[in-house]
Amino acid sequence: MIAATINWSGSYELPRSASPVAIVLTTHGKSAIVALGPGHAQSQPVSIVLQGRHIRFRLPGVPHDVSFDGTVKTTTISGEVTQGAIHGSFTLHQPLDRITRALGVYRSATGEGIAVLAADGLSPFLIEFPSGATHGVGPALSVGQRLGSTDGNGALSLTSRGLTWKGMQFTRVRLRQEEVRIGVDAATLTTPPGLGPFPGVVMVHGSGPRTRDEFDVFTAYFALHGIAVLADDKRGVGQSGGNYPGDAASTTAIDLLASDAQAEVRFLAARPHLDPARIGLFGDSQAGWIVPLAASREPRVHFAVLNSGPTVTVGESDLWGSLAGESQAPPSGTRADMLDQVQKAGPSGFDPLPYIKKLTIPVLWMYGSDDRNVPTELCLDRINSLQTGHDFTTIVLPTTHTPLVLPTGLLSSLPRSPGFDPNFFPDLDEWLARHRIGTS
Numbered sequence: 001m002i003a004a005t006i007n008w009s010g011s012y013e014l015p016r017s018a019s020p021v022a023i024v025l026t027t028h029g030k031s032a033i034v035a036l037g038p039g040h041a042q043s044q045p046v047s048i049v050l051q052g053r054h055i056r057f058r059l060p061g062v063p064h065d066v067s068f069d070g071t072v073k074t075t076t077i078s079g080e081v082t083q084g085a086i087h088g089s090f091t092l093h094q095p096l097d098r099i100t101r102a103l104g105v106y107r108s109a110t111g112e113g114i115a116v117l118a119a120d121g122l123s124p125f126l127i128e129f130p131s132g133a134t135h136g137v138g139p140a141l142s143v144g145q146r147l148g149s150t151d152g153n154g155a156l157s158l159t160s161r162g163l164t165w166k167g168m169q170f171t172r173v174r175l176r177q178e179e180v181r182i183g184v185d186a187a188t189l190t191t192p193p194g195l196g197p198f199p200g201v202v203m204v205h206g207s208g209p210r211t212r213d214e215f216d217v218f219t220a221y222f223a224l225h226g227i228a229v230l231a232d233d234k235r236g237v238g239q240s241g242g243n244y245p246g247d248a249a250s251t252t253a254i255d256l257l258a259s260d261a262q263a264e265v266r267f268l269a270a271r272p273h274l275d276p277a278r279i280g281l282f283g284d285s286q287a288g289w290i291v292p293l294a295a296s297r298e299p300r301v302h303f304a305v306l307n308s309g310p311t312v313t314v315g316e317s318d319l320w321g322s323l324a325g326e327s328q329a330p331p332s333g334t335r336a337d338m339l340d341q342v343q344k345a346g347p348s349g350f351d352p353l354p355y356i357k358k359l360t361i362p363v364l365w366m367y368g369s370d371d372r373n374v375p376t377e378l379c380l381d382r383i384n385s386l387q388t389g390h391d392f393t394t395i396v397l398p399t400t401h402t403p404l405v406l407p408t409g410l411l412s413s414l415p416r417s418p419g420f421d422p423n424f425f426p427d428l429d430e431w432l433a434r435h436r437i438g439t440s
Helices: 098-102 212-224 250-270 289-298 315-327 336-343 355-360 378-383 410-414 424-432
Strands: 005-013 021-026 031-036 044-052 052-057 066-072 077-081 086-093 104-108 114-115 125-129 132-138 143-145 152-158 162-163 169-172 176-182 186-193 198-204 228-232 275-283 303-307 363-368 390-395
Touching: 005 077, 005 104, 021 086, 021 098, 031 052, 031 098, 052 212, 077 250, 098 152, 104 212, 114 212, 125 212, 125 303, 186 212, 198 212, 198 250, 212 275, 228 250, 228 424, 250 289, 250 315, 250 355, 289 303, 289 355, 315 336, 336 378, 355 378, 363 378, 363 424, 378 390, 390 424
Parallel strands: 198 228, 198 275, 275 303, 303 363, 363 390
Antiparallel strands: 005 021, 005 086, 021 031, 031 044, 044 052, 052 066, 066 077, 077 086, 104 114, 104 169, 114 125, 125 132, 132 143, 143 152, 152 162, 162 169, 176 186, 186 228
């Protein structure tokens, strides 16, 4: 039998071929708290069914719940996990995974928002809103001064309602989270507390085989602003089915990924508690080509936000990245010289401009003045050429391709980053408020 309170930690695969996702189960008699790993549903209460050594519980999902059916042994629980016709397995042990248990969004009594995350391949960290300051978090929940440090800035103490840090109490924001299947794509839908109707945003990935945790920072940010978020694993990656379209931004891949985004927008627009007149797209990098195509074809898209999204052609952006080092290596020349080389080479590959011209929705583009993947200056020229008759906004911050500050401009300096540029989230706040999307 299970004792009154026991912490179980482990992982599950759904389907069996998918990469493992962390899970923590804290049992309290016939109720429990379940927390999943990065990108997935955070700490939430569930009911459990106990019959001898047999245990069952489930998490909310669409079109089917995610059901766990296992057997309790002395120090383990193992069994099958299903979502409709999709089958996988799970295994839990008794040592507590404190990081997974702590993942989530929190708010203080005076309104300060923070989130504990382990997103997009980064080690666990705490982010403060709206400053964007980030601090590494160690396995025992010690907190660092910078993104890559885990001590010297107090420690987190988990409580029944949330956590404390540096003498301040933060209450966990009880989000409504559902594990979702839309076509071949697997995703997590995060809805703020309350009755709604809420605005909603579909996340669109950058390049590479990305999973939904790529957007955990922005899921936390939008949730604190009363905006629902749908974040998926790119097709063929993580828990999603289908074939991965490859890293290259080919016209075929862009078209396919835009179609996925359109299907997800239609899903959000039909959800209870969401406002179909305030559904939008948010994306970064490669999404700069995907989002305009999707938005030009799907009338249910009512706004878009792009971070470092190219408005130049794929060939121009790729050439720029090869010259500028993509923040992996120092640039090959001055920005003026590299821009001149790109302009002389001219456009090639997929061109988003014809689709941007068609947009009648408000769009925000946020860029870094030292972007080494995307030629910011040329992107701004394209947008500025279309300003008449459009609700287009551009913001340029002193950053690179990422809004996280890189002390040397290279990704190798990321561990020393103090966090996001301090104007990134306040500028986004102002744009959202001006367009009556979400709450401040």
